[in-house]
Amino acid sequence: MSRGPDRSAGGVVKDVHIFLQNVNKNYAHVDYVLESLKDNFDILFFQEPPWRTIRQTVSTTSAEGDDVVGAPKHPDWLYMVRLPTDGLNPCVMAYVHRHLACLRPSMRWDIIDYWDIFVLSLFTFKGAVNLLNVYSDNAHTTINLLSQEVDSLLALAHMGGDFNCHSEVWDPACSLHPLVVQCLLEFTSDISLEWAQPSNPGLTYIPHNPDLAGSMINLVFMGLLSERSDLLRLDPDHHGPLDHVPISTLVPISESKIRISRIVISRESPEEARFFVDLATGLWALTVEDLSSPDRIEVAAVAVAEIFSLAWNAHAKEVVVTTCSKSWWDN
CATH class of the missing domain: 1.10.287 (Helix Hairpins)
Incomplete structure (x- = not known):
């Protein structure tokens, strides 16, 4: 039986446990994670999810049947993804455990309508808590888009994903600080988020090719919600056969308020x-x-x-x- 989210004495959901990983379109690994983590996590944020033919269904036009296409499904998880558009498969998706149904989890394409960005809103008694799942390609398309759309974003409690962005800020083995990093840091500062260092620091991308160097390109940014230092950890136990190390984050959603202000006309x-x-x-x-x-x-x-x-x-x-x-x- 699932442990359910952490609740206060009054039954209020206090925090959510997020599992984040670039799954490199590996269908079998996602299927494994859905089953093995159903009792430990509340939200799964995936980048580069698998998208393939799962089975055939009865068709009125084809003897072979029509293809049913998508990612793995599991009875304990709500399946949340933007369907392919213009031939582009989704690069981000979320699974939300059904025990969070009381928080009315919602995809928010009304905030940012882009296939590499997933905004998930949970509705608590204090209002909406917004969580961002991000995939940014080597051209840094998503980072640049977020910087342009900063004025349209809601307050965020969490932003995580595969940023494909190297910097000495989070990787001590890297001597680079390219302009796109400054762009990302200015954006996160504008929305009152900070890079959250794992309590067990290490590489988040470990190539299968031993001749290639590992790096830290999977990142999580959080608001100033807690002084605890153990909210974020690398999760090598559920690494699987992939080259991206998962990140486990505990996000408080009811104990603190996020306050962001601007001087405007x-x-x-x-x-x-x-x-x-x-x-x-x-x-x-x-x-x-x-x-x-x-x-x-x-x-x-x-x-x-x-x-x-x-x-x-x-x-x-x-x-x-x-x-x-x-x-x-x-x-």
């Missing part, structure tokens, strides 16, 4: 109108007669910046982004 608001009036007035009154030297250009630039700063500070206000917000610009 709401679009099409009276404050925005007054901001533009003050800005135009200040710039119109600015006297710039001589820009013939670097020093004079710098003086003019400082004056323009001061006008923008005064107008902004006069009309901007702090907005707290909650789990129900749709944009940093919400009132």
Whole structure:
């Protein structure tokens, strides 16, 4: 019998246990994980899941039957995946244990509609808890997309996946810090997440070819939900035949609130109108007669910046982004 999620004395689900792995389209391994981890985990986040013909079903047009295509299914797990579009198979999917049905787990394609990003929402008495499953290819497509869509994201409690991103920040054997890493770190900072170091550090990608070096490209980012240091662990016991090491994460979902704020001027608001009036007035009154030297250009630039700063500070206000917000610009 499944252990069920950890609950408080009042029956409130306190945390969820997430198993995360790039399964490299290995159908047999996913089938094994579904059965072997049904009593230990609440959510399975997979990258590069298998997608193949499972069986044939009765057809009115073919004697051989119609193909039933997909990933493995199991009676204890809710199967959640975006179906293929334009010939592109899904690169991320989730299995949610049926004992979490009370939290109404939902795929949120309304937030980001992209086949390499999976947003899972759980609805607690304090509101939605949003968890992100990510696969980013070698061209860093998903990282770049997330950076562009930061204003549309809800508050997140967890973001994990295969980022295909090498950096000295999380891999002491790596001397690189490419621009895409800075892009990723700025994005996570904007949504108040931090890279979570496993309590048992090690490589997360171990190539089968012994001539190739291992690395740390499977990552988890979490909010400041707990001071405990044992929330995240590498899980070599369930590594299987794959070259990606699973990551096990315990995510608190009810003991703390996530608070994210931004200083904004709401679009099409009276404050925005007054901001533009003050800005135009200040710039119109600015006297710039001589820009013939670097020093004079710098003086003019400082004056323009001061006008923008005064107008902004006069009309901007702090907005707290909650789990129900749709944009940093919400009132």
